[in-house]
Amino acid sequence: MTLTFNSDVYSQLLSQYQPRIxxxxxxxxxxxxTVEELLSRSHLTFEEDTLLELLVKLIxxxxxxxxxxxxxxxxxxxxxxxxxxSLEKSDLVEIFGSSEIVTKVINGELGITKEQAExxxxxxxxxASLFIC
Numbered sequence: 001m002t003l004t005f006n007s008d009v010y011s012q013l014l015s016q017y018q019p020r021i022x023x024x025x026x027x028x029x030x031x032x033x034t035v036e037e038l039l040s041r042s043h044l045t046f047e048e049d050t051l052l053e054l055l056v057k058l059i060x061x062x063x064x065x066x067x068x069x070x071x072x073x074x075x076x077x078x079x080x081x082x083x084x085x086s087l088e089k090s091d092l093v094e095i096f097g098s099s100e101i102v103t104k105v106i107n108g109e110l111g112i113t114k115e116q117a118e119x120x121x122x123x124x125x126x127x128a129s130l131f132i133c
Contacts, residue, residue, distance in 0.1 A: 004046070005046055005047065005050070006046075006047060009045065009047045010047040010050065010051070013047055013048065013051045014051070017034055017051060017055070019031070019051065019054050019055055019058060020058075021058065021061075021062075022058050022059065022061070022062035023062075025066075027062075028059060028062050028063070028066075031055050031058060031059050032059060034055055035052060035055050035056060035059065035084070036084045038051070038052045038055075038125075039052070039081070039084050039085050039124065039125070040084075040085065044125055049125045052125050052126070053125070053126060053127060056126055056127075056130075060072075073133070074111070074112050074117070074130065074131040074132060074133060075105070075106070075108050075112075077130045077131065078105070078106075078112070078120065078131060079106070081120075081124045081126070085124070089102045089103060089106060090102075092105075092120075095116055095119040095120060095123065096116060111133065112131045112132065114128075114132065116131070117129070117130075117131035117132045
């Protein structure tokens with residue numbers, strides 16, 4: 001199945017959410033709420049998925065610049081996205097292969113492989129690079 005990009009739909013989404021470089025904490029909070037709302041949907045259109053990637057990048061850029069003491073890691077990003085989607089460890093067993101491996105990744109005892117990062121990217125509709133050091 002080939003996904004086609006509908007520029008009219010994307011233009012409407014851009015008009016509705018008005019993504020832009022984040023300059024204030026209030027703007028960051030607003031975009032975080034939008035990301036959480038998009039993540040809560042069971043199915044995203046191709047255009048919504050594209051918007052989600054853009055918003056996540058804008059938020060990352062703002063937070064990297066303003067919260068350098070609290071540098072995010074692949075593990076912390078995974079935990080944040082799990083919380084946003086109300087996922088449990090058991091929801092990740094298919095990606096990691098066993099509950100023991102999920103627990104070790106969650107506890108920081110194991111890193112995330114490239115293959116696991118790609119599967120997590122698909123699950124959360126984000127770029128796999130978020131889960132790779």
